[in-house]
Amino acid sequence: MLRHIVCAGLTALVLAVLPAPAAGQAPPLDGAVAVTTGSLRHDSPAFQEEAALDWHCLQAAYPRLRRMEADGQGRLWLHLADGQRVLYAAGQPAPPPRHPHGPEWDVDVRSSMRQLYVPDPERPPTPAGQSPGRRRSYALLQALYGSTARETASRVRRVSFFRQTLLLEESAARALQRVEARLAPLVAARPALRRYLKQSGGFVWRAIAGEQRLSPHAFGIALDLSPRLAPYWRWSALRPHPLQASYPTEIVTAFEAEGFIWGGKWHEYDIMHFEYRPELLCKSRLLLRRQQEAGATPASGPAPSPRP
Ligand SMILES: [Zn+2]
Structure with a gap:
C-alpha cells in the first residue's frame, strides 16, 4: 500500500x-x-x-x-x-532538561525518542537526566488521542485487569489485556505478585502531579498500580528509590512486552506508573539487538543516545 x-x-x-x-x-x-x-x-x-x-x-x-x-x-x-x-x-534535537519539570519536557517527536529505554531485566542507573520516555511530544499525543477532555474521553473504553475495571484508550486497553494474559500464570504461581497489581486509575483528565503539563493519564494511555507500595518521586526523598531495583521483573517484563514503559526507570521515578509507548520499546529492541549482533555489550550503564 x-x-x-x-x-x-x-x-x-x-x-x-x-x-x-x-x-x-x-x-x-x-x-x-x-x-x-x-x-x-x-x-x-x-x-x-x-x-x-x-x-x-x-x-x-x-x-x-x-x-x-x-x-x-x-x-x-x-x-x-x-x-x-x-x-x-x-x-538540532532538544537539549536535556535542566529541571525535573517545565516546558523542556514537551519536545518534538525525535527528541522524545532519543533516550534509549532499556527493557528488563536490565535496570540501568537513573542519575539526573536519565528518564527515558518521560519527555513527550504533546503534539503527537494530541493528534493521536485528542486535545480536549471530551475528545480523549471519546476514545477510551472499560477494560478488566485482574477483575478490576479501569478506563483506557482503545489500543492501550487491548495491550493491557495481553499483559494480563502474560501475567496470569505467573501470578497463579506466585500469588505474592498480586499486591503489586491493585489498579489505581487509568484515564483521567488531569495534569501531572505538581506540574502544568497534562498527564499521560489524560490521554488514556497510562495506569497506576498499587501506589501504597510503589511511590512517586515527589513523595519520597530517596534517590534512587530501592524499589526501582527490587520491583518484580515479571510485572515489568509483561508490560514492556506489550508496549508499556515503566516509570521506575526514570530519575523522577513513578514506580506505580505504566505508560503505553510502543514506539520506544520497538526502538530499543532493534537498537539493542543490533548492538548485540555487532558484538557490543548490551547497555547497562547510562543509555546511549543515537548519534546526532
Ligand atoms: Zn501514572
Whole structure:
C-alpha cells in the first residue's frame, strides 16, 4: 500500500539498518514511507538512519501515521491519515532538561525518542537526566488521542485487569489485556505478585502531579498500580528509590512486552506508573539487538543516545 517513495536511498538504508523483525515485534516496512530529504538541513547519514528507525517504530506503533515528509524549510513532519501533521524534527534535537519539570519536557517527536529505554531485566542507573520516555511530544499525543477532555474521553473504553475495571484508550486497553494474559500464570504461581497489581486509575483528565503539563493519564494511555507500595518521586526523598531495583521483573517484563514503559526507570521515578509507548520499546529492541549482533555489550550503564 504505498504510496510514493521520494527518497529511495533512505528506504534502502532502512532495509539495511533494520534486522528482520521477530514474531511479536515491529512488522516489516510495507513501503509506505515517503520521505523527502533534499531540503533537510540535517541530512547526514546518521540523521537519516535515526529518522528511518524512528519512522519504522512510529508507523508500527501508530498505524494512523501515514508518511514522514520534509517541508522545504528543514523541518520533518509526520502526517496522519486524517490530515493532521506533527513535527518530527526541526534542527538540532532538544537539549536535556535542566529541571525535573517545565516546558523542556514537551519536545518534538525525535527528541522524545532519543533516550534509549532499556527493557528488563536490565535496570540501568537513573542519575539526573536519565528518564527515558518521560519527555513527550504533546503534539503527537494530541493528534493521536485528542486535545480536549471530551475528545480523549471519546476514545477510551472499560477494560478488566485482574477483575478490576479501569478506563483506557482503545489500543492501550487491548495491550493491557495481553499483559494480563502474560501475567496470569505467573501470578497463579506466585500469588505474592498480586499486591503489586491493585489498579489505581487509568484515564483521567488531569495534569501531572505538581506540574502544568497534562498527564499521560489524560490521554488514556497510562495506569497506576498499587501506589501504597510503589511511590512517586515527589513523595519520597530517596534517590534512587530501592524499589526501582527490587520491583518484580515479571510485572515489568509483561508490560514492556506489550508496549508499556515503566516509570521506575526514570530519575523522577513513578514506580506505580505504566505508560503505553510502543514506539520506544520497538526502538530499543532493534537498537539493542543490533548492538548485540555487532558484538557490543548490551547497555547497562547510562543509555546511549543515537548519534546526532
Ligand atoms: Zn501514572
